[in-house]
Each structure stands twice: as structure tokens, then as C-alpha cells.
Amino acid sequence: MAERPLSTRLEETFERYLQDKGKGRGGDGGNYRRNAARELERFADWAGGRRGPEHWTGIAPDDVDRPPAFGDLDERVFREYARHLAGDRGLKQNTVQTYYRYISAWCGWCVNEGYLEAHYAQRASATAPLPEDDGRKPGDQQAWTSEQRHAITRYVDERARKAIEGYTTLPAETDAFDKQRARYEALKAARDRSLVFVLAYTAVRVGELLRDPNDPRRRGVRWEEISLEDGSMDVYRKKQQWDAASLPDPVLSPLRSYRTLMDPPTDRWPVFPTFGQQTLATHVRDELADRGLQTDAIDERRDDYARDLLLALEKDIRPPSLTTDGARRILQRLSDAAEIDVDHPKHDYLAPHGGRRGMGEVLVRAFGYTVAARYLDNSEEMVRERYSHIEAGELGDVATEALDEIDSLRSRTT
Template structure:
């Protein structure tokens, strides 16, 4: 939490405005003058919006009030987008991205503990951005290799230090490897808070076949009978999952592959299943809440999609990856776009299969810029031949 002094004001300048000034100065120093020119007025209006509601940096940093406040701000932008002569949905999303980028800088600068703008509850109130490109963010090969390499090294160090206590680091590496190489959506392998369907509560080991190199996931097919799909698990994903299974030692097939490490969630799960007052004694006997769940065969909740994004945010920072101006971390869906694009350049059908698109036209729609560039080269070559 931010301190009272940091949340208040000094000499008439609030902590929020100091954060904005520091963020813009950092961008300016890195040669992002165009970004500063566009973002400064938006961030100034955001500060005014907070001040009109008597809200401070401490409110943004609060675990409950922060996401609620950003949800209200997203609603404010949506109302502006819906008003006659208002801003466009694309502009509304851009404004929100400027604010989110500033708050992400606050996390890195250690004046905020989390970025409340990144929660699903806040972002879902933004207007639909019809003009948003489907390939807005994708992991390049260099980014993918850097992120996976950092996560792998981190997991290896943890296993060497304590094989039985290395689960969080090994889980993070496996998650990154699955996202990076299997082309899955985050909600297909992680728990979605607002979707209680069986296939949106986290991937289970019963649906993973490492020998075949597949995982059964609930996809997005419009055809009911085709929604459960077998996703491919290429070598790097299989290897990371095999290591995870050895470290995790799932006691039942229905154990989540990517289990949550959030202590309050684990305690809540134990209290749902064990007699009243029994959890404390069990923890005292076993040593920690995770071992209690394992001993009792109580499957813990899976890591949420929000939690997965937090993992990627930490690993992106830890790997020191260069990012575009409008990004503060490598997002989960960017992994799917990135591996899809790389395969599409080699084999259209292979990309379609990995992404599990029912029609090749869907895959082509996502990567039409590649087709256009190739056609340009072909046309240039033909024009050159005709001119000979």
C-alpha cells in the first residue's frame, strides 16, 4: 500500500500527478516525444477525474477500491463513446491504455503494489473496439525465446535449491511454454472468474496426454459439439509440463495443471471441504495449506486468467524484454498470435491446425498482412519481367 504521505499532496501537487510527471519524463528521456504529446492531456484529465471524486493514489493501490475505481473510469469512457459527438470506442480504449501504462510504471517505480487497470472487472466495462487489429500484439521470436529462457532458468534454479518447494517457478515456466508454443488461449487453460463452465475452470491433468502431445480444451467453436478440442503440445510445452508433473506430483487426475498459489483462495477451498475449525489444526500438523489440500485430496482452485497475466507481467520485467510503446508486458494472447504468424509464414495449414480454426479463411483473416506482402513481391517480380 502507498503511504499516507505518498497518497496525499505536497506543495499542492498530488501523488497521482507526481506519478504522471515521472512517467511522462521517463518516456521523454527515452525519445518517446510523440507518445508524451498524445498521453499528457489524457493523463491530466484522469488526474482531474480522480480529484473530482476525492480519490488518491492510496485508493488506486487498495486491493478492493483500486479495481472498483478503474471500473468506474472505464464506464466513464464508455459513456463518452456512446454520447452524441463523443469519442470513438478506439479512442476510449487508447485513453484507458495510456492510464494503464502510467499505473504500470507506478508498479515498477514501487509507488503502487499492483496495476488496478489490468483487472478483468475493470476492462470489461470498456466499449468494444471494432477497429482494433487482430494482431495488435504478438510475441516475436526474440521475445518468446527471452521470456521462455528466463522462466526456464528461474525454474531450474528453484529446483536446484529445493526440488519440493520449486512448484511456483516450475508452474510459471510451464505456463509460459504452453502459451508460447501450443497456441492456446489463456481462458482455455486458466480459470475464468466470470465463466463457470467446466472447461473454463483451469486445465486438469486428466485432459493432458503427454505421450500423444495433446491437451483437451474448451475452444471457441460456434458449433456446440466441436467446442471440446485437442490442442497440440509441441516439444518445449511437453517438456515443461513433464517437469511440472514431476515437481507437482498431482494426487488425483482432476488436479489443476496450473494451481493457484494465492493463500486466501487455498484456505477458502479447504474450509469449503473440511469440518468447521479443522483447517487450522491440519495446517499446524502438515506445515502449510497446500500440503493439507494434497493430503485430503482436495483440488485447489486453478490459477485465474488475472493471475496468469500477473505471472507474465513479472516474467516480462524480469527478462528485461524490449516492448512497443503501447505495451507494458507480453500479454497471453500475444503468444497465440506470435506462434500462429511464425507457422503461417511456413505452412498455412499447419498454422490453421495449431490455432484450431475451423476454416482456413479465419486463419487468413488474422494474417492477411503476410499474404498482402507476398503478393506485392510477386507483383513486383512480374512487372519487372514484363518490362524486360
């Protein structure tokens, strides 16, 4: 590929790079794109002298007044940026490695596109200031223990039972709005229970289950994608294709009860709709306006319901799914309410990915790496790497047994 002008500004390449790395139509979605965009912006600020230590003027020569360009880049620049990440921002060692990898990946892309003649970011002198990577991904090590899993599922189960019983046993003469409020609370408790059970027992990634605003293909699982009879659920996997995930027995009863209570107008409704008041209010207003209702008529219609979700159910106004961030907030609230003790450096609550990792622990110990890999939708190699502590413990037991056997033999021969 022909070489590009060295005068090209660094930031001119960012959008093209992010499109190549993004997901969905036009490369506009995906968590990688969002995270890479953030780090490229930080790198550009640093390179332009807008971020860094006092008196730092950036990578362009002091006698010119222009934004950083590719002619300013060499391995010394990346070495200084590695030093900046490692020392000036107080980041953990594995986080420094992660952030530097975003910049390094962009540098490699620039080589392929003809902007740079060499992958400066990967040269030994450039990476020398980086701290050693401990092999762990930041924040990705929490795993729900059996005790935590039982505590959170017991709590949400009891909470949902009380809410549903409170609604279904209301006296006939109960005020209509009080009935609506009771149904709303029962629906919310039933949704939260189903969400917790699915995260706790299916090992499905939360991004495969709920809506990701950064990836238009991940709009949240719908009822049409769940078969309670077969015990399966179709999800859009991390590998960018649809696949069936198992719904084990503990998950089926909460989902059946929840669906009966919700009675969705169509199977295209999200299994886990948002209950956010502002989001639902805006969504309902816009949909009713699209159906031809004027503002006064919309307000009157909404006044007939205690909550916009109930109006949406009645008029088949399909709401958006709960987001992955919304699920984290729910789990934080439920963990606090259930008074679950969580000892983790990043999360003081039961985070969604911890349910998946906890099930991985159970499966590896019970059935081995091959079966666990199939259930987790991962390669066996990756599962062995992530759960290597289990194999290490088992090998330790073997070593202890071997040492005991040797000691026994020696005692018999002396």
C-alpha cells in the same frame, strides 16, 4: 410478435437480454455478457442524465420525472450517444466502435422482442458520428516475436531448473519447514514454466486453458485432460465444444517435470492451480470444515505446513485453477524479471494472447493459411484476415521481383 408498451423502462430488458447472450446454464456466464452489461449500464446512466456533458438531463422529456422508456428512443438518441462515445470520453476509434456495437446489438434484440419498431441504432444518421473503424480489435494485435519467445522461455526454464535443483539437492538434515518452502518455490517455478511454454507453443487460447470466473464451464484444464504420451490436450474451445489441441515437443518436457514434482493426488487436479495465499487459505479451511474438523483442529493442521498448497496436495483438497487474469499478472511479473522489451500501445508485457498470435505468424509463414487455421482452431478466412500483413508482404516481394524482371528485359532490349 406483439408490440410491448412504449412505457417499458429500458433497464427492465437488460437482464433478459444478457441471459439470452450469456453462456452456461441460465446464461449467467461469458465475457460477452460481462462486457455488454457494463456498456448497457453506461448507456442507461447516460440516457437517465447521470452521465454526459454538463447540463445533460437525459433522453426523457424535461417536464416528466421518470426513468427513460422505449417511447423516448429514436435514431436521434443513438446519434447523440454515438457522439458522446466519440467525443466526450476520449476513447480510441476502434474502442468507440466496439462499445457502440454492444448497444446496437441490444437495440436489434429489442426490435425482435417487440419493444422497438425499428433498429434505430443501425440507421445511417445514428452511426454517422462514429469514427471510422480501422479494422483492428483494441488490444488484440500483440504477437510475441521469435526473440521474445526465446527470451521468456529461456528465463522461466533457467528459473525452474535452479528452483528444482535447489529442492532436490537439499541435505538430509535440512529442517522440515525449509524443505517444504523449497518444494513450494520449485512447484511455483515449474508451474510458471509450463504455463509460459504452453502459451508460447500451443496457440491455445488462455480462456481455454485456465479458469474464467464469468463462465462456469471454463474451470481450467486438468491432468486427466492431458496425454503426455500422445502429445495432446483436451480443451473447451471457443466454439463451445471439447476438442484436442496439440502439445508440441518443447512443451512436453516442462510438463513431465512439473507433474513429477507435483505428484497430484488424482488426475482431476488442475494443471495450473492458483498459488494465491488468501484463496487457498479460504479453500482449505472450508474443505477441512466440511470434513468435520473444528476451527482449532484446522488451525493446527495448517500450522504443520509452510504453505496451504502443500497441505492441499497431502490431503487431496483440490484447489481452483489459476484464472485468466492471474495468468496475465504472472506474465507481467515474468516479463519484468526477464527484462523483455515490449513495444505495444496497450501491453507493456508479453500478454497471453500474444503467444497465440506469435505462433500464428510462425505457422502461416512456414506452412500457409490452411495448416495454420487447423492449428489455431479458426476458419481459414479468419486467419487470412488476421494475418493479412504476411500475404501483403509476400505479394510485395512478388511485385518487386516482377519489376526487377521488367527492368532487366528493358535493359536487354535497349
